[in-house]
Amino acid sequence: MDIFLQQLVNGIVLGAIYALVALGYTMVYGILGLINFAHGEVVMIGAMVALAVIQVLVGSGVPLPGPLIAAVGLAAAIPVCMALGYAIERIAYRPLRQAPRLAALITAIGVSIVLQNAAMIVWGRQYHSFPALLPATPHHFAGATVNDLQLFIVALAALIMAGLLWLVHRTRLGRAMRATSQNPEVAGLMGVNVNTVISLTFVIGSALAAVAGIMVAAYYGVAHYFMGFMLGLKAFTAAVLGGIGNIAGAMLGGLLLGMIESFGAGYIGPLTGGFLGSHYQDVFAFLVLILVLVFRPSGLLGERVSDRT
Amino acid sequence: MASSDGLPFTVHRSLFTGYGKGDTVIYISDRWQRWRRDPRVVWTVYITLAALLVVLPFVTDWALGRSWVRIAAFALLYIMLALGLNIVVGYAGLLDLGYVAFFAVGAYCYALLASPHFGLHLPFWLLLPLGAVVTCIFGVLLGAPTLRLRGDYLAIVTLGFGEIIRIFLNNLDAPVNITNGPQGVNLIDPIRVGEFSLAQTHSFLGFTFPVVYNYYYLFLLLTLAVVFVSLRLEDSRIGRAWVAIREDEVAAAAMGINTRNVKLLAFAMGASFGGVAGGLFAGFQGLVSPESFTIIESIMILCMVVLGGMGHIPGVILGAVLLVVLPEALRYLGPLQQALFGRVLADPAELRLLVFGLALILVMLLRPSGLWPSTVRQRELAAGAAESGRA
Numbered sequence: 001m002d003i004f005l006q007q008l009v010n011g012i013v014l015g016a017i018y019a020l021v022a023l024g025y026t027m028v029y030g031i032l033g034l035i036n037f038a039h040g041e042v043v044m045i046g047a048m049v050a051l052a053v054i055q056v057l058v059g060s061g062v063p064l065p066g067p068l069i070a071a072v073g074l075a076a077a078i079p080v081c082m083a084l085g086y087a088i089e090r091i092a093y094r095p096l097r098q099a100p101r102l103a104a105l106i107t108a109i110g111v112s113i114v115l116q117n118a119a120m121i122v123w124g125r126q127y128h129s130f131p132a133l134l135p136a137t138p139h140h141f142a143g144a145t146v147n148d149l150q151l152f153i154v155a156l157a158a159l160i161m162a163g164l165l166w167l168v169h170r171t172r173l174g175r176a177m178r179a180t181s182q183n184p185e186v187a188g189l190m191g192v193n194v195n196t197v198i199s200l201t202f203v204i205g206s207a208l209a210a211v212a213g214i215m216v217a218a219y220y221g222v223a224h225y226f227m228g229f230m231l232g233l234k235a236f237t238a239a240v241l242g243g244i245g246n247i248a249g250a251m252l253g254g255l256l257l258g259m260i261e262s263f264g265a266g267y268i269g270p271l272t273g274g275f276l277g278s279h280y281q282d283v284f285a286f287l288v289l290i291l292v293l294v295f296r297p298s299g300l301l302g303e304r305v306s307d308r309t
Numbered sequence: 310m311a312s313s314d315g316l317p318f319t320v321h322r323s324l325f326t327g328y329g330k331g332d333t334v335i336y337i338s339d340r341w342q343r344w345r346r347d348p349r350v351v352w353t354v355y356i357t358l359a360a361l362l363v364v365l366p367f368v369t370d371w372a373l374g375r376s377w378v379r380i381a382a383f384a385l386l387y388i389m390l391a392l393g394l395n396i397v398v399g400y401a402g403l404l405d406l407g408y409v410a411f412f413a414v415g416a417y418c419y420a421l422l423a424s425p426h427f428g429l430h431l432p433f434w435l436l437l438p439l440g441a442v443v444t445c446i447f448g449v450l451l452g453a454p455t456l457r458l459r460g461d462y463l464a465i466v467t468l469g470f471g472e473i474i475r476i477f478l479n480n481l482d483a484p485v486n487i488t489n490g491p492q493g494v495n496l497i498d499p500i501r502v503g504e505f506s507l508a509q510t511h512s513f514l515g516f517t518f519p520v521v522y523n524y525y526y527l528f529l530l531l532t533l534a535v536v537f538v539s540l541r542l543e544d545s546r547i548g549r550a551w552v553a554i555r556e557d558e559v560a561a562a563a564m565g566i567n568t569r570n571v572k573l574l575a576f577a578m579g580a581s582f583g584g585v586a587g588g589l590f591a592g593f594q595g596l597v598s599p600e601s602f603t604i605i606e607s608i609m610i611l612c613m614v615v616l617g618g619m620g621h622i623p624g625v626i627l628g629a630v631l632l633v634v635l636p637e638a639l640r641y642l643g644p645l646q647q648a649l650f651g652r653v654l655a656d657p658a659e660l661r662l663l664v665f666g667l668a669l670i671l672v673m674l675l676r677p678s679g680l681w682p683s684t685v686r687q688r689e690l691a692a693g694a695a696e697s698g699r700a
Binding site: 102107236 | 402404406454457458460461462464465466468469470472473476477480604608611615659660662663665666667668669670673674677
């Protein structure tokens with residue numbers, strides 16, 4: 001019981017981050033039927049851009065409060081990621097909308113590689129440390145420790161997810177997005193500008209990715225050009241777990257995966273008698289993915305899809 | 310033989326695009342096809358090719374240096390890998406992003422059984438088939454959960470499997486040291502057939518054969534065997550079953566093809582080629598570590614298959630050769646930039662993967678069937694595009 005609460009807290013924080021990234025995957029898949037492999041790299045670029053801006057501010061010696069610097073970093077990263085998402089959609093995915101799925105998938109992999117290596121060329125291969133901007137005052141309760149950063153991450157993520165749900169279910173744009181994800185052709189007939197909706201989906205997903213990127217960098221204290229790969233894979237697992245194409249599913253899936261990973265990393269040592277250590281943590285996400293896809297491919301909140309190719 | 314545009318003949322596009330002959334049969338195309346199929350021509354081409362391949366190490370050594378012979382040997386290894394992945398991706402249409410796992414299993418199998426790590430030194434003729442069998446089993450194990458998955462999900466799950474294998478290879482050094490963790494296994498026995506060790510310079514008929522040449526010839530022999538097996542598989546019942554599954558799985562099942570077994574067979578056969586290549590790699594390098602078997606390798610092998618021409622053996626070979634040779638050639642960009650601009654603007658090693666990614670995107674946008682596709686594949690892709698355009 002001693003580590004249970006702590007792992008729960010860690011799991012929720014991790015889950016909030018996964019949920020934000022998973023939303024990007026699930027929205028794009030819901031509308032285009034395409035796994036946007038490059039999404040993880042957009043997260044990474046958001047983190048690196050924010051870090052670059054923050055380093056400039058911190059290094060310039062201007063006495064600004066930490067949270068303000070973080071906000072400026074955020075404000076810098078979000079437009080960059082939005083533009084990047086838009087560019088990816090226009091250049092790499094739009095010409096291939098009528099092409100077979102394999103071509104789009106391989107192009108997505110290509111975009112992911114290009115972004116990773118562009119980041120490596122620009123920012124180098126080293127791990128960049130993210131300065132501690134928020135006061136990390138820990139709060140103790142019932143044996144677990146929570147610090148301000150974790151609370152902030154969860155609060156911000158919850159706020160953003162609430163905003164997204166409001167957007168999708170209560171606005172015209174959201175209605176257009178839902179219509180396009182159900183049937184793009186008929187949505188076009190009903191007066192929805194399908195191209196604009198698709199572009200906006202990418203843009204919104206990328207904005208979320210930027211926020212998630214900064215959260216990850218702040219939480220782990222480092223940013224690295226390869227950080228998007230594993231994160232993207234796990235977030236995709238979260239999206240599949242919740243039911244891909246389903247926004248509430250992505251949130252639920254993210255939270256669940258965060259907790260599974262947290263508990264798994266915490267308990268795997270004692271459970272296996274020391275045979276497997278916590279560096280097998282990444283394996284959990286993949287195991288979850290495989291189990292979900294084998295036993296319940298539609299995910300937790302997805303509709304039952306028949307076994308058609 | 311009238312042509313539709315009023316001229317007495319038309320230059321036939323089939324020469325360049327590989328589409329089937331249209332109504333306008335023309336003189337030039339006719340002559341070309343007859344020449345292409347003349348047995349004397351075919352034999353001359355094959356014999357010339359064989360002669361070129363045999364003297365390749367000598368010519369490369371003389372023209373470009375010993376390191377390029379080593380690159381040629383690696384190119385042969387990658388051709389084997391690409392042909393193995395070609396079975397899974399090209400024939401059966403199963404997008405496998407974790408193929409390097411089989412390469413790793415084959416390499417570690419060889420390494421663990423022929424090195425001081427466990428003190429075992431099994432002979433080569435036993436090790437290579439053993440490695441192929443073990444990798445086959447892994448292929449079935451990894452393929453079994455993916456049988457019901459469609460393209461995108463299959464890709465991610467195989468990606469996950471590739472990563473899982475790498476993580477296990479990296480961490481299985483405690484509490485029982487199986488794979489020696491991140492340090493890898495070194496001091497692997499070089500390949501030795503009976504008393505003839507490949508790791509010594511031999512001379513024969515007045516020619517000296519350094520170590521690299523010996524390995525090159527061994528790899529060449531095995532690559533030719535792999536090409537032969539691929540060719541026979543392509544035209545067999547199994548090969549046609551794979552193509553049927555690739556084109557329409559439901560229809561294939563309706564025609565009585567056991568899709569589960571055929572898919573597992575695709576994974577197993579593809580994996581076994583990877584295992585053989587892995588074993589050869591371990592013997593050649595003398596050292597294996599988990600760092601050689603990352604996701605980037607998987608993606609590179611996939612690039613070779615896709616860029617070259619999925620499902621088309623000459624295309625895949627072309628893709629493999631290009632993607633091995635071009636990065637090495639790009640290394641010369643460094644000094645070139647130095648000479649032209651006085652300093653190196655971008656490190657060629659860093660540019661390598663960036664150029665890969667760009668090449669992938671460009672090829673998929675402009676020529677999705679690959680550089681040297683088969684006519685069947687091109688028609689498939691064209692039909693697919695037209696269908697989804699209409700739908």
